[in-house]
Amino acid sequence: MPNLSSTLIRWILTLGLVFVFTSILLLLTHTPPLTTYWLLIKGSLGSLNKLARVFQVWVPLILCSCGLLFTFRMNLWNIGIEGQVMLGAIGATATLKWLAPFCPAWTCLISALFFSFIAGALWALGAGFLKTKAGVNEIFAGLGLNFVAQGLILWLIFGPWKRPGIASMSGTKPFDFSLWLPTLHNFPVWGIILAIICLGITAIIITWTRLGLELKAVGLNPFAAKLYGLSPNLNTLLAMTLAGGLAGISGFFQVSGVYHRLIPAISSNYGYLSLLVVMLANYKWWPVPFICFFFACLNVGSIQLPLILKIDSSLSGVIQGVCVLVFLLAQKVNLKTKKQIN
Amino acid sequence: MDVILLLANVVSNAAPLIFATLGETFTERAGVINLSLDGTILLSAMVGFVVAYSSHNLILAFACAGIVGALIAGIVAASSLFLGLSQVAVGFVLTLTCRDLAYFLGDAYTRLNGPQVNHLSIPGLANIPGIGPIFFDHNVLVYASYFLIGLSCLYFYRTKYGLVLRACGENPKAAYARGIKVKIVQLGYTLLGGFLVGLAGASFSLCFKPGWGRPQGAEGIGWIALAIVIFGGWDPFKVALGAYFFSLLQILSILFQNWCPSVPAQVFQVAPFPLMIFMLVILHFSRQKAYHLWQQGPVWVRFLIKFLHTTPPAALGSSYKEDG
Numbered sequence: 001m002p003n004l005s006s007t008l009i010r011w012i013l014t015l016g017l018v019f020v021f022t023s024i025l026l027l028l029t030h031t032p033p034l035t036t037y038w039l040l041i042k043g044s045l046g047s048l049n050k051l052a053r054v055f056q057v058w059v060p061l062i063l064c065s066c067g068l069l070f071t072f073r074m075n076l077w078n079i080g081i082e083g084q085v086m087l088g089a090i091g092a093t094a095t096l097k098w099l100a101p102f103c104p105a106w107t108c109l110i111s112a113l114f115f116s117f118i119a120g121a122l123w124a125l126g127a128g129f130l131k132t133k134a135g136v137n138e139i140f141a142g143l144g145l146n147f148v149a150q151g152l153i154l155w156l157i158f159g160p161w162k163r164p165g166i167a168s169m170s171g172t173k174p175f176d177f178s179l180w181l182p183t184l185h186n187f188p189v190w191g192i193i194l195a196i197i198c199l200g201i202t203a204i205i206i207t208w209t210r211l212g213l214e215l216k217a218v219g220l221n222p223f224a225a226k227l228y229g230l231s232p233n234l235n236t237l238l239a240m241t242l243a244g245g246l247a248g249i250s251g252f253f254q255v256s257g258v259y260h261r262l263i264p265a266i267s268s269n270y271g272y273l274s275l276l277v278v279m280l281a282n283y284k285w286w287p288v289p290f291i292c293f294f295f296a297c298l299n300v301g302s303i304q305l306p307l308i309l310k311i312d313s314s315l316s317g318v319i320q321g322v323c324v325l326v327f328l329l330a331q332k333v334n335l336k337t338k339k340q341i342n
Numbered sequence: 343m344d345v346i347l348l349l350a351n352v353v354s355n356a357a358p359l360i361f362a363t364l365g366e367t368f369t370e371r372a373g374v375i376n377l378s379l380d381g382t383i384l385l386s387a388m389v390g391f392v393v394a395y396s397s398h399n400l401i402l403a404f405a406c407a408g409i410v411g412a413l414i415a416g417i418v419a420a421s422s423l424f425l426g427l428s429q430v431a432v433g434f435v436l437t438l439t440c441r442d443l444a445y446f447l448g449d450a451y452t453r454l455n456g457p458q459v460n461h462l463s464i465p466g467l468a469n470i471p472g473i474g475p476i477f478f479d480h481n482v483l484v485y486a487s488y489f490l491i492g493l494s495c496l497y498f499y500r501t502k503y504g505l506v507l508r509a510c511g512e513n514p515k516a517a518y519a520r521g522i523k524v525k526i527v528q529l530g531y532t533l534l535g536g537f538l539v540g541l542a543g544a545s546f547s548l549c550f551k552p553g554w555g556r557p558q559g560a561e562g563i564g565w566i567a568l569a570i571v572i573f574g575g576w577d578p579f580k581v582a583l584g585a586y587f588f589s590l591l592q593i594l595s596i597l598f599q600n601w602c603p604s605v606p607a608q609v610f611q612v613a614p615f616p617l618m619i620f621m622l623v624i625l626h627f628s629r630q631k632a633y634h635l636w637q638q639g640p641v642w643v644r645f646l647i648k649f650l651h652t653t654p655p656a657a658l659g660s661s662y663k664e665d666g
Contacts, residue, residue, distance in 0.1 A: 029447065077430060135626035136619075139377075139430075140572070143565050144619030151612040158606035264608075272438055279431060312449035312556070314442040321439025325417075328432065332425040 014327045021322055022315075031309050039308060040316075044301035052186035056258050057270075057296035058289075059191035060085070063250035064274035065281070065288045066202040067243030072283045073206065074219040074239045080127040080142025082271035083149035084120040084244040088251025089266040090153065091119030093172065096179050096256065097161070105178040113194075113252050120248020121241045123149065128240035132233040138240075153264055161262065171263035181257035191257045198246060203285045215239055247271060273299075276324045282331075295320055348593060349476045353484065356589035358545040358560075360487040362567040363574070363581045364494050365411075365538025371498070371576055372531035373511035373657045374419055377433025380564025381440025382414045382536065383543040388448035390544030391554040395456040404544045411540020412533045414440060419532035423525045429659055437564070445556050452555045459483055459549040483545045490538075494578040507531060511655035542567075562615055569619050575652025588618050625652065 023033040044054050064081055071078040078084075095112040103111075123145060130141035161172045181190050206212040215235055218225040222232040254266050277295060281287040295316075302316035362379060369376045376382075390407035394400055414436055421427040459481050467478040477488075498504040506527060509517040514524045543560070551559040566588060574581030591614035599610040 025443075025446070029450070077434070079434075130623065134623040136622045137572075140565075140569050140619050140622060143569075144616040147562070147612050147615040147619070151609045151616070154606055154608040154612070158608070159604075276435065276438065279435065312446045314445040314449075314556075317442030318439060318446055321435055321442060324435045325432070325439060328427055328435070329421060329425065332421075332427055 010327070010330045013330045014323060017326045017330075018319060018323050021326075022319055025318065026311075026315075029311055031311050036305070036309060036311075036315075039305060040298065040301035042301075043304045044297035049186055050300060052183075052188070053300045054293070054296045055192060056188055057299050058292050059188055059195045059253050059257070060250035060268075060270045061274050061277060061292040061296060062195040062289060063198055063246050063253065064271055065277045065292060066198050066285075067246035068274055068278045069202055069206060069283070069285055069288070070215065070239040071243045072278055073212070073215045074236060076131075076219075076236060076239060077139045077275075078124070078127070078142060078240065078243050079139050079272075079275070080124065080145050081243065081247045081274065082267050082269070083142065083146035084123045084247035085251040085254070085267040085271050086146075086149040086153055087123040087244075088116035088120035088248025089255045089262060090149075090156065090251075091248060092116040092252040092255040093161070093262040096175055100176065100179060108179060109181065109256060112256060113249065116248040116252035116255075117245040118248070120251060121245040124240040124244020124247070125237060127244075128237040132236055150264075153262065153266065157262060157264060169264055171259070171261045174261045175256075179256065180260050181253070183257075188253070188257050191253050194249065194253070198249065199285070199289065202246075206285060211238075273320065276320055280324050280327055346472065346475050348597075350479065351593050352586060352589045353476060354480045355550065355592060356585045357480075357484045357487040358542040358550055359563065359567060359570070359585040359588060360490060360582055361545065362539050362542035362564065363570045363585050364490055364578055365535040365542070366567055366571045367494070367535075367574070367576060367578055367581050368507070368538070369415065369532050369535030370571055370658055371511045371655055372507050372528045373514060373655055373660070374422065374528050374532045375429045375433060375659045376415050376418050376532060376535060376539075377430055377568065378414055378418060378436035378440060378564075379539055379567050380562065381437040381444070382411050382539050383546065383560055383564045383567075384444040384558060385414065385440040386410045386540035386543030387547035387558055387560055388444040388451075388543075388554055390540075391456055391547040392448065392451050394548055395451060395454060398457055400457060400459060400548065403548060404541055407544030408537040408540040411538070411543065412536040415532045415536020415539070416529075418536075419529045423528060441561075444558075448554050449556075453553065456553065457548070458552050459545070481549060483549055491578065491582045498578055508655075511657055514657050539564075539567075566615060566618055569622060572654075573618070573621055573625065575625075576655060577652070580649075580652075588614060591617055 026033040026036055044050055064085065067084075068078060068081060092112040092115065095115045096108055099108045099111060127138055127141040127145055130136040130144075131138045134141075136144075157169075157171055163171075163173045181188065183189065206215075214225075214230055215238075217228070218230055218232050218235045225235075226232060250270065251266065254268065254270075255262060259266065273295060274292075277288060277291050280291050298316040298319055302313040305311050305313050305315060362383060366376060366379060386407035389410045390403045393406045394403035397403070417436060418429060418432050421432050422429040461481050463479040464485070468474045470478070478485075496504075498508065506517070506522055509520070510522065510524050510527045510531075514528075517527075518524050542563075546560040546563075547554055547558065567585075570584040570588060571581055573587075574584040595610040595613050599605075599607050
């Protein structure tokens with residue numbers, strides 16, 4: 001299996017180089033590298049509570065990455081996913097807020113899930129129409145909508161949905177306990193089930209259905225696909241809708257499962273982070289859960305770094321970014337050496 | 343608010359944007375997209391501030407920031423030109439990585455008072471009523487931005503080097519056939535563009551939003567710079583106008599904030615960014631069917647449409663293979 005061994009070499013090369021780079025970086029800031037790595041591991045896997053925190057990050061990452069698998073298939077750069085998460089969160093908050101006095105808690109939660117999907121999908125359709133109808137590159141359309149979504153959240157928190165008394169950056173008034181997504185020993189079981197179902201559906205659509213094949217065909221060669229009778233524009237909109245909907249669900253999880261209210265940083269940069277996840281997964285679905293777990297560990301483990309070692313927690317972001325960069329480079333370097341052997 | 347004071351603010355606020363956008367214009371006109379601007383600006387802002395803080399030498403600080411910018415651009419160029427990686431993918435990863443790297447390395451230098459670029463009004467010129475206070479009562483960086491606009495306009499359209507630069511972005515194969523080393527030219531201009539973006543970063547942390555912190559205040563500017571290059575149709579003069587336009591939007595948003603205190607201030611800080619990006623929609627329609635309809639309209643509409651009508655460099659973003 002030359003394929004497997006080359007993948008393995010690529011991974012070992014990537015992790016080795018990232019290890020060396022991070023160690024140099026830590027030495028530059030006069031921090032002992034080994035202690036830092038130990039703290040990262042202990043801070044994420046050290047206790048059951050911390051593992052539960054890791055899964056709280058894992059769930060939204062998986063949901064966003066599933067969405068991005070569709071858009072990347074079409075060679076679309078759905079940077080707007082960040083805003084789609086925010087809109088999902090707004091949709092979920094609105095539903096929970098308005099339905100809570102009239103319905104039992106579980107109806108509220110299910111309808112919030114539904115409306116967060118719709119809200120995220122509509123926001124993504126906005127970016128999709130800007131691309132297909134108004135010719136704005138999806139990167140800039142998405143970015144513009146991200147800024148709008150951020151403004152919308154700030155306006156809601158400081159305006160109509162402000163906390164009784166004073167409006168502040170700490171967000172809206174927390175929901176009633178009955179509206180919190182139930183957990184088991186702090187583990188977000190419902191979120192984990194939701195994430196696994198979404199990943200399964202995504203994998204099935206991408207690998208075994210006609211839709212998955214069509215998306216791939218349009219992505220690889222839009223011109224040929226058009227001759228074959230496929231509509232690139234329709235497929236773009238479809239992929240964006242699915243991506244936005246899944247991102248919206250992760251917004252729902254952030255609201256009902258993690259923060260229990262709407263806060264300005266509700267998306268926690270998970271949208272951008274999952275773009276990295278999918279790139280590192282080489283746009284395939286099966287490595288996604290493992291990479292999400294790795295990234296979630298880094299995110300959770302780095303929270304205590306500022307307290308203990310007096311270094312910024314953005315170290316996790318640096319490690320994640322460098323991982324993807326080195327992985328991309330290693331891919332091409334491997335190919336080059338192979339060609340020379342042949 | 344005084345109109346002259348407002349325009350003076352617009353002019354000075356746009357200076358770092360002009361460095362960044364013209365840098366990116368050089369890069370994109372040569373056929374390379376450097377998407378890493380947002381991260382590069384922050385990283386070079388951090389480096390510029392730290393060097394200035396420890397050495398008290400502003401020229402050294404600007405040079406270091408520029409070199410950092412060029413290095414990042416070098417990664418984008420080398421990985422796409424020589425390894426065939428996607429420029430968008432590498433650029434995007436670098437955007438996120440450089441931002442976090444800046445926060446991580448600059449953590450020890452947050453909220454410190456460092457040296458700043460001094461105010462320097464040009465004697466004589468600054469006393470002209472009207473124009474003087476608007477254009478000649480700022481600091482060296484603002485004057486450098488005027489100089490850069492003029493220089494790049496001349497360079498692009500009036501020199502042989504400018505012709506080579508445009509040829510590499512429009513038709514690299516033809517340029518190669520004429521004996522131009524396309525990849526070297528593209529690498530060179532990407533490095534130059536990165537250097538200018540680095541200067542933009544340093545001018546944020548040393549002059550326009552002095553100091554370092556998290557957030558620094560220059561977040562999002564890199565993305566806007568990329569949008570402005572499209573808005574300006576890859577033409578240095580129009581790109582500079584785009585930068586002034588965005589600066590005007592920012593200043594106006596501060597004014598509106600005072601007029602409607604009921605809307606939270608954060609909304610106004612965010613507003614110019616989507617507005618600028620959605621300007622691109624207007625650009626698109628100037629290229630479409632509506633173009634012909636609007637052309638029959640009044641003179642000013644025709645003029646506006648002609649002005650906004652643009653086409654990107656034909657070979658933008660595709661890494662050219664000499665053997666292919």
